[in-house]
Amino acid sequence: MTAIRTRNLTKRFDEDVIAVDGLDLRVEAGEVFGFLGPNGAGKSTVIDMLLDFVRPTEGDVTVLGNDPAIDAERIRRQTGVLPEGASLYARLTGREHVEWIGRANGATVDADALLGRVGLTRDEADRAVGGYSKGMRRRLALAMALIGDPELLILDEPSAGLDPTGMREFREIVRAEADDGRTVFFSSHILGEVEAVCDRIGILNDGHLVATGTPDELRSNLDLGGTISVDVARVPDDLALDAIGGVEEVTVDETTITASLTDSTRKIDVVSELDERTRVLDITSTGTSLERLFETYTSSEREELPATDDELTAARIGVGR
Amino acid sequence: MSVRAVVAKDFLDARRAKIVWLVGIHYTLLIALFFLYVRLGSADGPPDLLVALWNMVFVGAVFVPAIALVAAYLSIAGERESGSIKHLLSTPVSRRDVVLGKYVSRAGIVAASLVLGFAVAAVLAVAWFDSLHTAVFVQIAALTTMYALAYVAVAVGISAVTASRSRAMAGALGFYLMTNLVTLNDDISGLAGIEYVLNTVLGLGIGEDPIQFVGMLTNPTRAYLVATVGVFPDGLLETMDLPAPDTLSWYVQPEIAVVILGLWLLLPVLVGVRQFERANIS
Numbered sequence: 172m173t174a175i176r177t178r179n180l181t182k183r184f185d186e187d188v189i190a191v192d193g194l195d196l197r198v199e200a201g202e203v204f205g206f207l208g209p210n211g212a213g214k215s216t217v218i219d220m221l222l223d224f225v226r227p228t229e230g231d232v233t234v235l236g237n238d239p240a241i242d243a244e245r246i247r248r249q250t251g252v253l254p255e256g257a258s259l260y261a262r263l264t265g266r267e268h269v270e271w272i273g274r275a276n277g278a279t280v281d282a283d284a285l286l287g288r289v290g291l292t293r294d295e296a297d298r299a300v301g302g303y304s305k306g307m308r309r310r311l312a313l314a315m316a317l318i319g320d321p322e323l324l325i326l327d328e329p330s331a332g333l334d335p336t337g338m339r340e341f342r343e344i345v346r347a348e349a350d351d352g353r354t355v356f357f358s359s360h361i362l363g364e365v366e367a368v369c370d371r372i373g374i375l376n377d378g379h380l381v382a383t384g385t386p387d388e389l390r391s392n393l394d395l396g397g398t399i400s401v402d403v404a405r406v407p408d409d410l411a412l413d414a415i416g417g418v419e420e421v422t423v424d425e426t427t428i429t430a431s432l433t434d435s436t437r438k439i440d441v442v443s444e445l446d447e448r449t450r451v452l453d454i455t456s457t458g459t460s461l462e463r464l465f466e467t468y469t470s471s472e473r474e475e476l477p478a479t480d481d482e483l484t485a486a487r488i489g490v491g492r
Numbered sequence: 493m494s495v496r497a498v499v500a501k502d503f504l505d506a507r508r509a510k511i512v513w514l515v516g517i518h519y520t521l522l523i524a525l526f527f528l529y530v531r532l533g534s535a536d537g538p539p540d541l542l543v544a545l546w547n548m549v550f551v552g553a554v555f556v557p558a559i560a561l562v563a564a565y566l567s568i569a570g571e572r573e574s575g576s577i578k579h580l581l582s583t584p585v586s587r588r589d590v591v592l593g594k595y596v597s598r599a600g601i602v603a604a605s606l607v608l609g610f611a612v613a614a615v616l617a618v619a620w621f622d623s624l625h626t627a628v629f630v631q632i633a634a635l636t637t638m639y640a641l642a643y644v645a646v647a648v649g650i651s652a653v654t655a656s657r658s659r660a661m662a663g664a665l666g667f668y669l670m671t672n673l674v675t676l677n678d679d680i681s682g683l684a685g686i687e688y689v690l691n692t693v694l695g696l697g698i699g700e701d702p703i704q705f706v707g708m709l710t711n712p713t714r715a716y717l718v719a720t721v722g723v724f725p726d727g728l729l730e731t732m733d734l735p736a737p738d739t740l741s742w743y744v745q746p747e748i749a750v751v752i753l754g755l756w757l758l759l760p761v762l763v764g765v766r767q768f769e770r771a772n773i774s
Contacts, residue, residue, distance in 0.1 A: 184772075216774065224581060224773040244494075244584045252582035257575035260501075262508040271504075275497035275583035315579065 172200040174323055174354040175221060179230035182216050190216040192378035193230070198356055198371075200322075203349045205369030206358040207465065213378040214358040215255055218327050221356075222252060235323060248276065251316035255327035255358075258308075261301030265291055265311050268300065269318065276319035289314045290340060305332035313341065317348065324348060324355045330364055342368045362465045374465065398431045399438045401445050402453040410448070415440050426452075494585040498593025499600075501580075502567070506601055512563045516605025519555045520612050523548055527616045541621035542728050545632055548613060549720045552636045553713055557672050559605060560643035561664045564598040568651040568768065569660035577773060591765045595648045599641050606637055631723040635750070639716040642756035646712070652764030655771070671711045683707045683714070701741040708749055712756040715749045722746025 175198040182191040191213045198204040208214050219225035221234050223243035232239055234246045259268060266282045273280035286296045289310040300308065309332050316324060326345070330338045345368050349355050359365050365372055366386050373383040382389060403426055410428070412421045417434035418441065430441050438456055445451055506512065526547040530540075568591065571577035580590060610633045617624060650663040675683075686706050690698045707714040722737055722745070737745055 219772075219774050222582065224578065226772065244586055247582055248584040250582075252578070254575065254578035254582065257578040259579065260505050260576060262505050263501075267504060271497070271501045272579075272583060274500065275494065275585065312579075316582075 173233075174198045174200045174202075174235060175204075175356060176233045177217075177220075177230060180217070180220065180227055180232055181229040182213075182220060182225060183228045189378055191220070191227075194375075194378070194380055196373060196380060196383075198354060200354050201349070201352055202370040203345065203355040203357060203368055205365030205372040206356060206375065207360070207362060207365050207372055208358075208375035209360050212360075212375045214360075214375055215327055216378075217375070218254075218325055218356075218358060221325060222247065222250070248319070249321055250323045250325055251318065251321035253312050253316040253324075253326040253329050255331065257312075259300045259303075259311060262299055264299055265296040265303070265307075265314075268311060269296075269314055272315045272318045278319035280318055285314050285317065286311070288317075289344065290337070306334060306337050309333055310337070313344065317344075322353060324353055324357075326355065326357045328358055328360070330359070330361070338364060397435055397438075397457050398429055399441055399457075400427055400429045400455040401442060401451055402427050403445060404450040404452060407445075407448040412441055412444060415444065494583075494589045495593045495596065497583065498580070498585055498589055499597045502594055502597035503600060506563070506567070506597060512559070512601055512605065515555075515559045515562050516602075516608060519551070519559060519605070520609040522551045522555060523609050523613045524616060526551055527613065527620065531620045541617055541623055541625050542628065542724060544617070544621065545625065545628055546724065546728070549632060549636070549717075552639070553675075553717060554672065556606070556636060556640045557643040557668055557713065560602050560640045561647045561668055563602050563605075564594070564644045564647035565651055565660050565664035566657060567594040567598050567648055568764075569654045570651075570657055572655050572773060573657050581773065587769045587771075588765050591648065591652050591761060591768050594651070595645065595761050598648060599644045602640050602644050603637055606633075606640055610636075628723055632720060635716065635719050635723065635753075638750075638753050638757065639712065642712040642716075642753055645757050645760040649760030649764035652768040653771075672713050675711065675713050675717075686710075701744050704740075704744045705748075708744070708752050712753060715752045715756065718744065719746050719749035719753055722749075 175196065177194050177196045180191055180194040180196070181189070183189050194213075194217060196217075206214055206217070216225060220227050220232055221239060223239035223246070226240060235249050237246050239246055263271070265286060269280055269282045269285060273282075282296065283293055286293075291307060291310055291314070295303075295307060300311065303311065309329070313326075313329060316326065324345075329345075330341055333341060342364065345355055345357065349370075357365065357369060369386070371383065371385055372389060374381050406423055406426060406428065410421075410423075412418055412428070412430055415437060417432045417437035418430050419433055420431045422429045428445065432438060432441070442451065442454060527544045530544040530547060568577070571580060577590075581587070585593070614629065617629065646667055647664055650667065651660050654660040654663055683703055687698075687703050690696045690703065704714075704718070708718055709715075742748070
């Protein structure tokens with residue numbers, strides 16, 4: 172079953188501003204989908220269209236089998252939403268927020284247990300939200316999204332304003348919700364958190380979906396080789412590692428030589444070359460994080476990058492899946 | 493109906509806003525002051541409650557719209573600007589539910605603050621004046637409440653069609669000036685404006701009554717003032733230099749004014765619902 176499906180989804184504001192441009196997106200039921208892109212890429216506009224806050228200029232959307240323009244109430248009944256940049260009600264307490272959402276959804280809520288789960292104490296729950304820190308507001312907003320046993324969670328930049336501990340706790344909650352069979356649609360501009368928690372990732376830039384796939388697929392499609400660091404007894408004088416195919420950049424820091432590669436199968440050539448020339452003490456090999464991929468896709472100067480032609484071809488493979 | 497969920501949350505939130513109560517308490521104090529003024533000022537014979545009630549109508553004509561507008565102009569636009577409307581619209585409610593729920597909630601708050609004023613007025617009436625005039629008092633209170641709710645409807649309507657606090661404020665303030673403050677001076681009132689356009693500019697030679705009717709249609713304050721005339725006995729109207737209703741055309745009678753006031757309770761909200769259903773909330 173498909174939880175979210177968009178076809179040629181387009182939104183123009185004031186005729187000449189295109190926020191979302193011909194988006195074809197499919198999110199399967201039960202998966203955690205990371206919707207990744209820099210600020211201003213159009214992520215929030217897409218989410219706004221899923222929930223009928225904003226109506227598409229062109230194209231269609233279905234969420235849990237319903238068209239938001241016709242059946243927004245049904246979608247909202249089955250969906251928990253953590254909106255971005257939406258303030259809470261300063262005069263109401265945390266508990267009142269949770270009780271209100273419960274009543275509106277016709278759900279019974281154990282406010283203490285729920286707020287405890289997102290890390291708010293009983294004392295904090297009874298304070299007006301006007302006195303909450305940014306992180307506490309975010310925790311409360313997540314609690315509100317979890318109410319009413321939703322089939323789908325839509326989380327827009329959920330970790331904004333959280334410290335690292337908070338971000339980890341959020342990821343654990345998202346994972347646990349997904350393990351209960353819920354679909355999670357998770358937008359972020361931080362690759363690290365999406366990579367850590369998502370089954371599949373879609374990268375949005377300038378209103379276009381530039382790549383989709385599992386984190387591994389994206390990595391292997393692009394064949395990004397990663398880096399290899401070798402500790403040696405002595406750095407050879409006339410080292411010419413750049414001559415090895417696939418080696419992109421070589422840096423030397425005292426006795427540690429680090430080579431970044433576009434092709435991981437050439438790592439062994441780097442090690443053999445060094446082994447012939449000097450004594451190898453230690454080897455550290457790392458795969459490429461998606462960070463580079465993300466930067467490649469979303470950098471405004473990506474036309475100037477030498478490797479982009481290959482990568483764009485690979486991206487088309489990803490999109491076409 | 494999910495209007496109830498909107499009302500419950502909004503009532504909880506808005507009744508904790510101090511500004512609404514501040515304006516409501518000023519209204520009560522002003523009523524008390526005018527009652528005191530009439531009580532002390534009547535040198536010849538016992539003071540007449542009807543004169544005090546007439547004053548209450550005029551205090552109300554100016555102050556009640558202010559209470560209503562202040563209580564409701566941010567009800568939707570404020571939530572749009574702060575983004576909290578996204579939390580509200582993430583619950584299973586329709587946009588129509590949001591507008592209607594806001595209207596019911598803010599109308600309830602305004603009515604409650606008026607009841608406070610009426611209660612004080614009733615106590616003073618019993619304590620200070622010779623005759624109670626219960627029927628007149630109750631009718632004035634009912635018409636004033638209706639008048640207040642008409643302005644709540646306008647404020648919720650304005651709030652539903654604007655996306656920011658500043659625009660909602662400009663709209664509410666503009667409506668208040670156009671329909672209320674200028675009405676207090678005959679030379680620059682809406683009626684004078686309508687007469688100038690129809691008779692002086694277009695030369696249509698239209699009589700006083702049709703102009704009064706257009707004034708009632710376009711201005712809830714005018715409709716309220718005409719409606720209250722029907723509540724007072726003719727004798728009082730003569731001393732106020734006002735024409736008795738039976739000398740006027742049927743369509744400017746107080747009963748018609750009440751009907752028009754009733755339309756003001758509904759139409760602005762319906763326009764608000766229509767526009768809000770089409771709006772982009774981003």
